[in-house]
Each structure stands twice: as structure tokens, then as C-alpha cells.
Amino acid sequence: MISEKIKNVLNEQINKEFYSAYLYLSMSAYFAQIGLYGFSEWAKIQSKEEIDHGMILFEYILNRNSQVHLVQLETPKFEMTNPISVFEQIYNHERSITSAIDSVANMSESDCDLATRNFIDWYLSEQIEEEAMVSRIISKLKAFGEEKSALYLIDRELGSREYERPEY
Ligand code: OFO
Numbered sequence: 001m002i003s004e005k006i007k008n009v010l011n012e013q014i015n016k017e018f019y020s021a022y023l024y025l026s027m028s029a030y031f032a033q034i035g036l037y038g039f040s041e042w043a044k045i046q047s048k049e050e051i052d053h054g055m056i057l058f059e060y061i062l063n064r065n066s067q068v069h070l071v072q073l074e075t076p077k078f079e080m081t082n083p084i085s086v087f088e089q090i091y092n093h094e095r096s097i098t099s100a101i102d103s104v105a106n107m108s109e110s111d112c113d114l115a116t117r118n119f120i121d122w123y124l125s126e127q128i129e130e131e132a133m134v135s136r137i138i139s140k141l142k143a144f145g146e147e148k149s150a151l152y153l154i155d156r157e158l159g160s161r162e163y164e165r166p167e168y
């Protein structure tokens with residue numbers, strides 16, 4: 001059994017992951033509307049992965065014989081300016097998720113809940129990968145994205161992403 005405090009923070013994290021899924025899905029729609037179908041596919045796949053992140057937490061809470069509380073999701077908010085700015089907003093969003101995961105790690109440590117502390121390690125590594133992936137896309141867009149032909153190639157590259165169920 002996990003403490004009330006840990007149960008609450010894990011439920012909040014489920015909401016953050018599902019919000020992330022919603023955010024990426026609405027970014028996917030934005031990219032499709034401006035003709036960047038590869039970007040749109042990339043964001044759609046990211047949205048699926050965020051649902052997986054939420055579901056791993058969901059299963060964990062149940063496995064610890066505790067309660068899942070699903071609450072309302074916020075409307076996804078981002079500025080539909082241009083691809084670089086949208087990816088910068090993604091980067092900032094992922095950094096806020098990283099600090100939320102850091103808080104779960106710190107809280108489980110101070111609560112002497114070593115199982116949760118161990119469980120959350122996977123998310124810490126996942127955040128390193130996600131921040132790095134997004135930051136590489138930003139660098140590429142900054143280097144070449146002003147040119148339409150380069151943007152087309154980046155769009156093709158992002159469109160080749162395949163969905164992989166996270167190995168937990
Ligand atoms: Fe985008 O990350 Fe989930 O945890």
C-alpha cells in the first residue's frame with residue numbers, strides 16, 4: 001500500500017501524462033492544417049506514448065492496492081505560431097514534466113517508499129530521452145528550417161517515426 005501523499009502525486013502525474021497526450025494531439029492537428037503531415041504524424045505518435053506513460057502509472061497504483069482518481073483534463077494550450085516555436089513550447093512542456101517527475105522521486109524518497117522510488121526511475125530516464133529528442137529537432141529546425149526544401153526533408157524524416165510501445 002502507498003501513502004495518501006504518494007497516491008495523490010501519482011494520480012496528479014496520470015493527469016499530466018494524459019494532458020501531454022491531449023497537447024500533442026492538438027499539435028498534430030495544427031501541423032496537419034499547415035501541410036506538415038510528417039510533423040503531424042510525429043506528434044500523433046508522441047500522443048500515444050503519453051497515454052502509455054499515464055497507463056503505466058494507472059497500473060502501478062492498482063498494483064499497490066491503491067485508488068486511481070481520474071479528474072478533468074485542461075484544454076491544451078499552445079501558440080500556433082511556427083514549427084520552431086511549437087517545438088520550443090514542447091521542450092518547455094517536457095521540462096515541466098521532468099520537474100514533476102523529480103518531485104515524485106524526491107517525495108517517495110522522503111516517504112521511504114522505495115518501491116515507488118524505484119518505479120519512477122524509468123520516467124527519469126524517459127525524460128532525458130524526450131528532452132534530447134525534442135532539442136535535436138529544434139537545433140535542426142534552427143539550422144535549416146527557414147528553407148522550404150529543408151523543411152520538407154525534416155517533415156519526411158519526422159513522418160518516418162514509428163510507434164513503439166514503451167518497454168517498461
Ligand atoms: Fe513526454 O513524457 Fe510522459 O512522462
